[in-house]
Amino acid sequence: MKKSAPLIALAAAAIGFIAGYALKPAPHSSAGAQSENFSLVPSALAQEKKPEVMPFNYNSPREPALAPDAPPTMYWSVDDLRKAHSELAEVAAKAMKEAGTGSSQSFGGGPVHASSRNFSIFQLYRLHREQPVLSLTKVSSVWDDAEQHAGAYDFYVITGGTGEMIVGGKIANRQNLMDKDGPVPGEYRGQPIIGGQTFKVKAGDCLLIPPDQPHQPKPDAGGFSYVIMKINVGVYPWSLIR
Numbered sequence: 111m112k113k114s115a116p117l118i119a120l121a122a123a124a125i126g127f128i129a130g131y132a133l134k135p136a137p138h139s140s141a142g143a144q145s146e147n148f149s150l151v152p153s154a155l156a157q158e159k160k161p162e163v164m165p166f167n168y169n170s171p172r173e174p175a176l177a178p179d180a181p182p183t184m185y186w187s188v189d190d191l192r193k194a195h196s197e198l199a200e201v202a203a204k205a206m207k208e209a210g211t212g213s214s215q216s217f218g219g220g221p222v223h224a225s226s227r228n229f230s231i232f233q234l235y236r237l238h239r240e241q242p243v244l245s246l247t248k249v250s251s252v253w254d255d256a257e258q259h260a261g262a263y264d265f266y267v268i269t270g271g272t273g274e275m276i277v278g279g280k281i282a283n284r285q286n287l288m289d290k291d292g293p294v295p296g297e298y299r300g301q302p303i304i305g306g307q308t309f310k311v312k313a314g315d316c317l318l319i320p321p322d323q324p325h326q327p328k329p330d331a332g333g334f335s336y337v338i339m340k341i342n343v344g345v346y347p348w349s350l351i352r
Contacts, residue, residue: 181224186337188269191233194220195270195335198235202333206237209244213287213297213352215254216327220335228342230351233269235335236327247285247300256281256303256326260296261346264319264338271334272312276326277319279305287352297352301326 202217220233239252246255258281266275284300286293303326309317311334319325321343327334340351 179226181226184224186221190221191269191335191337194222194233195235198233198335199271199333202235202237206239207241207243210246210254213246213289214257215246222337227348229339231337231339233335233337236273236329236333238273238329238331238333245299245301246287247283249283249301251301253301253326253328255299256301256324258284258298258322258324259340259351260322261343262351263321263341263343264325265341266311266315266317266319267337268311268313268315268317269335269337270313271329271332272310273327273329273334275309275311275317276303276306276324276328277309277317278307278323278325279303281324294350294352296346296350298324 198217198219201219205217214234216234216236218232218234222231222233224231236254242250242252245251245253249255256276280303281298281300282302282304284298286295287297287299288294303324306324306326311317342348342351
């Protein structure tokens with residue numbers, strides 16, 4: 111019996127080793143292998159017989175178009191933009207003593223009009239006043255109210271005139287923009303801006319204003335106009351952007 115004890119212990123050890131090896135989990139695949147399994151990039155080999163490799167089934171008849179409401183190719187000459195500046199200045203001059211209206215107190219027109227589900231682009235004019243009027247937030251001022259948009263970038267291209275844009279800081283007397291249905295979430299108006307940065311602007315200048323940055327136009331005599339592109343931050347409700 112004593113002689114068989116070492117044999118029994120050895121057999122038990124061998125059985126334990128075999129059982130442990132059998133139950134050991136499979137080794138994890140490498141990060142590279144995992145990325146291949148979940149890659150969003152189509153395999154070039156899988157499409158080698160196709161004339162072109164397209165991303166994410168782009169324009170596939172089995173999938174919706176990536177940009178179903180995209181506008182066509184459009185072109186606006188600088189001459190047309192300058193002409194629109196002069197025309198908008200004439201329209202604005204007739205309303206110099208009127209209280210602010212709309213969502214920005216600006217005057218819109220000209221040839222630039224385009225929009226999709228994630229951007230809009232148009233031309234506006236800002237009036238220089240000598241006498242104060244009531245702003246959108248009922249402030250008596252020669253300046254239009256400052257604006258703040260939670261859901262969009264504003265990209266400006268100045269098309270005529272000169273002036274200043276005050277950007278950043280905080281809006282004193284900040285209020286939600288009001289429309290016919292009530293307050294618009296994420297859209298704010300008020301004045302003045304406290305602690306902002308001043309940019310001198312003229313025709314040809316560009317200015318990009320990030321979301322949630324207050325900004326206020328202060329035109330020189332003669333006003334200034336600009337083409338503005340509003341770019342949605344991503345999935346923000348377009349109906350709330352002004």
